[in-house]
Amino acid sequence: MDIVSHAGWGYATLRWRGEKASRIGALVGAAPDLLAFVPSAARRVLHDGWNASPRMERDPSFWRQAGPLPPDLQYVYDHYYVFTHSLVILLGVCGLLWLLRKRSWLWFAIPYGLHILMDIPTHVRFQTPFLYPLSRWTLQGVSWSEPWILLPNWILLILTLWWCRRRYAKPA
Numbered sequence: 001m002d003i004v005s006h007a008g009w010g011y012a013t014l015r016w017r018g019e020k021a022s023r024i025g026a027l028v029g030a031a032p033d034l035l036a037f038v039p040s041a042a043r044r045v046l047h048d049g050w051n052a053s054p055r056m057e058r059d060p061s062f063w064r065q066a067g068p069l070p071p072d073l074q075y076v077y078d079h080y081y082v083f084t085h086s087l088v089i090l091l092g093v094c095g096l097l098w099l100l101r102k103r104s105w106l107w108f109a110i111p112y113g114l115h116i117l118m119d120i121p122t123h124v125r126f127q128t129p130f131l132y133p134l135s136r137w138t139l140q141g142v143s144w145s146e147p148w149i150l151l152p153n154w155i156l157l158i159l160t161l162w163w164c165r166r167r168y169a170k171p172a
């Protein structure tokens with residue numbers, strides 16, 4: 001799914017925990033992509049200088065077809081994406097938080113886990129290795145950029161955020 005939708009759903013899932021938790025929820029909802037693409041872009045700039053523009057594929061049809069990734073995207077996938085989009089690693093982090101008695105932080109596993117669950121069926125080229133490192137099995141999904149996925153997702157998200165706003169509005 002697109003990163004704005006991930007942030008929006010992250011916000012909505014934790015709105016019942018309060019305004020502050022839901023704002024952090026938005027950030028955590030976007031975190032699997034931010035943690036994969038921001039450090040890899042920073043590394044590319046440090047390595048190749050400012051002129052090395054990120055070679056993200058701009059042609060939308062590229063993302064709607066299965067096939068090999070260009071080498072720079074394959075690097076991001078192998079060194080960042082597999083770690084940030086794994087439910088197994090998320091479960092491990094949750095276990096660690098439990099042991100460290102940071103149990104109130106466990107709520108943030110909801111927007112993070114939802115991000116991964118939404119990516120599994122909606123990625124074609126950048127398939128989501130949610131079982132990594134136990135397995136690299138991925139589902140051949142359908143691209144989130146297909147209008148019949150994108151539009152209902154956005155309508156549902158806007159309705160949900162509108163409902164949240166009404167439900168949790170402060171009395172005047």
Ligand SMILES: [Zn+2]
Binds near residue numbers: 001033085115
């Ligand atoms: Zn993602």
